[in-house]
Amino acid sequence: MTNNKSRALSxxxxxxxxxxxxxxxxFAFVSLEDGQLGVHNYIAYPRVIKLGLxxxxxxxxxxxxxxxxxxxxEEFNAAIEGTRRSLEDLxxxxxxTEAQVSSYGNxxxxxxxxxxxxxxxxxxxxxxxxxxxxxxxxxxxxxxTLMTGEEIANAGVTYYEGQYRIMLEFTDEGAEKFAEITEDxxxxxLGIYVNGELLMAPNVNETITGGTCTIDGNFSYDDAYDxxxxxxxxxxxxxxxxxxxxxxxxxxxxxxxxxxxIAGLVxxxxxxIYMCAFYGLMGVAASMSLIYxxxxxxxxxxxxxxxxxxxxxxxxxxxxxxxxxxxxVIIFERIKEExxxxxxxxxxxxxxxxxxxxxxxxxxxTTIIGAIVLMIVGTSTIRxxxxxxxxxxxxSLFSSLxxxxxxxxxxMSFQDERHAKxxxxxxxxxxxxxxxxxxxxGIEEAQLAAEEEAAPYIPGAEMRAEEADETxxxxxxxxxxxxxxxxxxxxxxxxxxxxxxGGTR
Amino acid sequence: MKIKMTKKNIAKMxxxxxxxxxxxxLAAMIVFAGFAIKDKDINSGMNIGTDFAGGSIVTVxxxxxxxxxxxxxxxELDKIVAVLQNDEIAQQVVDKAREEYEVTLPIDAVKANVSxxxxxxxxxxxxIIVKYDNISSTYDSDNxxxxxxxxxIEARLEEMYEVTEDNASMVTMSNIGATASRxxxxxxxxxxxxxxxxxxxxVVIRFEPWSGIAAVxxxxxxxxxxxxFTIMFRIQINSSFIAAMITIVxxxxxxxxxxxxxxxxxxxxxxxxxxxSALDNFEICDRSLKQTMTRCVNTTVTTLFAIVVFAILGAxxxxxxxxPVIFGLFAGFYSxxxxxxxxxxxxxxxxxxxxxxxxxxxxxxxxxSQAQKD
Numbered sequence: 003m004t005n006n007k008s009r010a011l012s013x014x015x016x017x018x019x020x021x022x023x024x025x026x027x028x029f030a031f032v033s034l035e036d037g038q039l040g041v042h043n044y045i046a047y048p049r050v051i052k053l054g055l056x057x058x059x060x061x062x063x064x065x066x067x068x069x070x071x072x073x074x075x076e077e078f079n080a081a082i083e084g085t086r087r088s089l090e091d092l093x094x095x096x097x098x099t100e101a102q103v104s105s106y107g108n109x110x111x112x113x114x115x116x117x118x119x120x121x122x123x124x125x126x127x128x129x130x131x132x133x134x135x136x137x138x139x140x141x142x143x144x145x146x147t148l149m150t151g152e153e154i155a156n157a158g159v160t161y162y163e164g165q166y167r168i169m170l171e172f173t174d175e176g177a178e179k180f181a182e183i184t185e186d187x188x189x190x191x192l193g194i195y196v197n198g199e200l201l202m203a204p205n206v207n208e209t210i211t212g213g214t215c216t217i218d219g220n221f222s223y224d225d226a227y228d229x230x231x232x233x234x235x236x237x238x239x240x241x242x243x244x245x246x247x248x249x250x251x252x253x254x255x256x257x258x259x260x261x262x263x264i265a266g267l268v269x270x271x272x273x274x275i276y277m278c279a280f281y282g283l284m285g286v287a288a289s290m291s292l293i294y295x296x297x298x299x300x301x302x303x304x305x306x307x308x309x310x311x312x313x314x315x316x317x318x319x320x321x322x323x324x325x326x327x328x329x330x331v332i333i334f335e336r337i338k339e340e341x342x343x344x345x346x347x348x349x350x351x352x353x354x355x356x357x358x359x360x361x362x363x364x365x366x367x368t369t370i371i372g373a374i375v376l377m378i379v380g381t382s383t384i385r386x387x388x389x390x391x392x393x394x395x396x397x398s399l400f401s402s403l404x405x406x407x408x409x410x411x412x413x414m415s416f417q418d419e420r421h422a423k424x425x426x427x428x429x430x431x432x433x434x435x436x437x438x439x440x441x442x443x444g445i446e447e448a449q450l451a452a453e454e455e456a457a458p459y460i461p462g463a464e465m466r467a468e469e470a471d472e473t474x475x476x477x478x479x480x481x482x483x484x485x486x487x488x489x490x491x492x493x494x495x496x497x498x499x500x501x502x503x504g505g506t507r
Numbered sequence: 508m509k510i511k512m513t514k515k516n517i518a519k520m521x522x523x524x525x526x527x528x529x530x531x532x533l534a535a536m537i538v539f540a541g542f543a544i545k546d547k548d549i550n551s552g553m554n555i556g557t558d559f560a561g562g563s564i565v566t567v568x569x570x571x572x573x574x575x576x577x578x579x580x581x582x583e584l585d586k587i588v589a590v591l592q593n594d595e596i597a598q599q600v601v602d603k604a605r606e607e608y609e610v611t612l613p614i615d616a617v618k619a620n621v622s623x624x625x626x627x628x629x630x631x632x633x634x635i636i637v638k639y640d641n642i643s644s645t646y647d648s649d650n651x652x653x654x655x656x657x658x659x660i661e662a663r664l665e666e667m668y669e670v671t672e673d674n675a676s677m678v679t680m681s682n683i684g685a686t687a688s689r690x691x692x693x694x695x696x697x698x699x700x701x702x703x704x705x706x707x708x709x710v711v712i713r714f715e716p717w718s719g720i721a722a723v724x725x726x727x728x729x730x731x732x733x734x735x736f737t738i739m740f741r742i743q744i745n746s747s748f749i750a751a752m753i754t755i756v757x758x759x760x761x762x763x764x765x766x767x768x769x770x771x772x773x774x775x776x777x778x779x780x781x782x783x784s785a786l787d788n789f790e791i792c793d794r795s796l797k798q799t800m801t802r803c804v805n806t807t808v809t810t811l812f813a814i815v816v817f818a819i820l821g822a823x824x825x826x827x828x829x830x831p832v833i834f835g836l837f838a839g840f841y842s843x844x845x846x847x848x849x850x851x852x853x854x855x856x857x858x859x860x861x862x863x864x865x866x867x868x869x870x871x872x873x874x875x876s877q878a879q880k881d
Binding site for chain 2: 056
């Protein structure tokens, strides 16, 4: 019998899901050291999530800038602010969305979260330096400076034709200048000098006009990366001297993180209890997909760069755990309503998912709009936050619309109509007066039929519409009957009085 | 649990629903004004964090000899904070300000508010880093008073820790600019405005113009209420707070949309039933919000669970942050359930009346197309 088949399938679905969920939970808490179970050093994935300065501390470095003599105070302040911002952008690009760069007077303070060694800051932003482009003829000859690092917008590593190359991106002005320079230097060598010392001297093969150029030289990835960072660090408008650097502790301390983890776990437990109490077996399905959601969310937070959890981020994650069951609550309420209006348990479930989709999609699209705007418009912290929010919404849609549905279907295949009470489904005509919509649907169909008859539209259709209403009423009684068996034919009056009085029965 | 619903028309009681937030906002304005007047400084109305306003940073390095077995970070931090808020130092600054700059400033405006502290270890030494606010620019446009205060604090700290050339202990003091700067606020506000505009466009397309306007007004209400509570409870406004506000806006819109979705559905059903009669907007809104009430309550409760636990377990700084979020959740629930349907019904009624007037003088065809449109 197909019933047996579907039950076998359901058992398979539930088993697979349980295994995945258990593994997800176990791997969230267990770390494996080298050699155990033949796994190489596995770290529990939530521990991989990068944390902001407030939760994990990090390291700081302070730089001072000398005011060049030909610079007015105003220009100097602007240059400091420009440097501050490029440092911030640079760190953001490297995934440190919560790094803080502040300036005062001629001092710039860089605080980078989640690193233990201040030296790492230099790996990230380089040792800020001057960068000059000159023609290279020999080591002894110093030619005039053709261009400085200020014209470089970005430097990075690309992989092209089987080797790592350094890619330079110029500002609009820089692109023009660079085109002129390379036109003059075709066949010659272009020297790139950092702090007056030659960093490299690539051959110029052709005039480069596109605003970007790549430098090849059989680099390893690490070499290319180091050189790119060095060049990028030379793109700051000022010479910076590092004066001070050290590690710093978290501003909030361990307690905040611990509180966050416990709050998350307790929150999930409370939601599970609440959902099961409220929606019975439907709540069980929602709870299972909530666990699935929590694991995948945490996993994605660990995997994605640009995610650096701060106090605000933790609160966001905690809220999103609560919101993740929102779609399920909407759906379950709808199923209850549909069931209350006389549909069978299975049809009510089907309809519940179908009819609540509009509200869920509309609600989430608006939130997604917000998240995307934050990612595009915001500054570093806000941008990182937008990313966290977006991941949460997309995953929660997946878990509440798809995972819950599959689980609910699997669970329901073991029951039949008599077990509706396990799903907290009741037909309470005396208590619940809200089957209007389901009733109205019957009317809708009758109305459509009547309208088809009535077409084409002619003046006087008023009367026909009245007729349609009559038909509708008959349909209504028929449709609504199972919902209020004891009320006999009083349905129409009931509906009307409800509408005019506006109260609930 | 079954939520017992009143028979009264909730949407129609809008007068009550609009008064409550107005009272809260008014109260916050009074508190704001009170603090501003007390310190004679408009910036004191709100508790603005150093990541917006900038501030000073003091680093105290303690050599091995200073770190006793029992004196840990917390104990030393308390000592330093006590110096930062020392009455004598504050009084000296107030006196000097009166003599040299002829400004009288309240003593509370001089005392430093610590925004956060950090610890930094290198070898056997321990450094304590404390960030605190500067004297408001209302009194101190060129930071001369702040610098004076910092010098006094530095001297006092050096005395306290017996800093000499020979030992490893050290006190350094520096000013620090705003990390979150004006630009961050600007971009956050810009992001908020653009999202609101886009949400408005989306809701107008998917629903009706009136739903869009009502939803956006409800969101503005949430932001205003959160800000009002933050002012009243003197909670620090910093970049985390901005992020919290945005989260609330992002989630509150969900509640509103769910109710409007139901309004849309009920409107359609009603029009099918009686194509030519005017809609009773208040009745439909009331019915819709009662139909979705259980869901709104449930979602708000599940969302509250974790964040309330977080606030209970967390230290003071965590609570300070979680509280506005909790206020925001309540504000979001309130505005979605009590305000936006009522606003929608009010606006829709007004527009229906206008249309009816037009229709009375217009042609019959207009009526038909109207019925079809919906």
